[in-house]
Amino acid sequence: MNDLPRTDFSVKPTLIGEEVLLRPFLLDQDAPVLRSILRDPEVGRLTGSDHGPADPEPWNEAAEERMHVWYGTRHEQSDRLDLAVVERATGSCVGEAVLNQWDSDNRSCSFRIALAVAGQGRGLGTEAVRLTVGYGFERLGLHRISLGVFAFNPRARRAYEKAGFVVEGVRRDVLLYDGAWVDDIVMSILAPEWERHRGHPEAAQ
Template sequence: MFESADFSIKPTLTGAKVLLRPFIPEDLDAILAALRDPDVRRLTGSVHEESTEPVPEDPAEHERLRDWYATRETQPDRLDLAIADIATGRCVGEAVLNRWDPGNGSCNFRILIGPDGQGRGLGTEATRLIVGYGFEKLGLHRISLEVYAFNPRARRAYEKAGFRPEGVLRESLRYGDEWIDATVMSILSREWAEHHGHPA
């Protein structure tokens, strides 16, 4: 049953605040800006030392990421969608279902929201849209994620969309002189069917 999930279709998903859609070349600058933002890099566990300075532009990285995002539409085992702010039409991040396990009907979820898209509920809505698509159209059984202990804002957004904590990966990230735990969270298809991303 789970093997029939069709990741080759790259949908456009419309919410009240965000539009999830396939990437276009014009999105790259927004994605690069988000990936270079010091706070985004810290919260995603991309760095191990504190820095308040944006990462300098690197032409080689720009080229690599341009090639990466140009191939997202042809991936048969994952779904990468740009998050566009409906108010401005601009890309503010990405929502991804990856690590497809057909035997178990499961995927990993990750999301990246740059500074221009934070603090307005765009991430919660984008999470609900792509998770709903995963369960209702792809027929997934389970979607999971990991969130670091120093990112309570993201954890709250995931909880609002129906993710539940499962356990803790102790000291899974070294950041400066500290070890940071990560919480594993998941949502199951039967839970989604009960609340559609709006748990009580």
């Protein structure tokens, strides 16, 4: 994999799996689900964007405009990849998967994913992780993909582990949520690991 050319993220692919496909955002079609994710207090808690039950800002015209500007410009970004997660059975967007914080010299980046309630608990997220990570290693020539998951989100941690991410450390007391400190668990996956198990580490053992 070391001979893969270094590239950027300007190409926005469509990645097809068994249960989900990942594609560029279609804002007119995807906006209701994206809005529901941004307004969901549980998503805010698990991502650390909210700091307690009283913290979320009200959704107003300014928030709506920020959403449209953000998702309407994802196709223009050459230093990150933002894709909609779409359930193939229904054709509906259920979330987003993102490669960002790209370090071109060290061929590394970060990963994050957010799913609406309708997309949770059915393995869609795990497949979306595998599709995104596989693209990063096999098509972009990345060497390392990392993420952080808060300690009060064991379901997400398990999904990442099923796709091959391993825990490499803990950043203690990173988030203050509702008066309590929460650790951030740092996880990563490397290109040689992906090459060995293709996102199915348990089957490769």
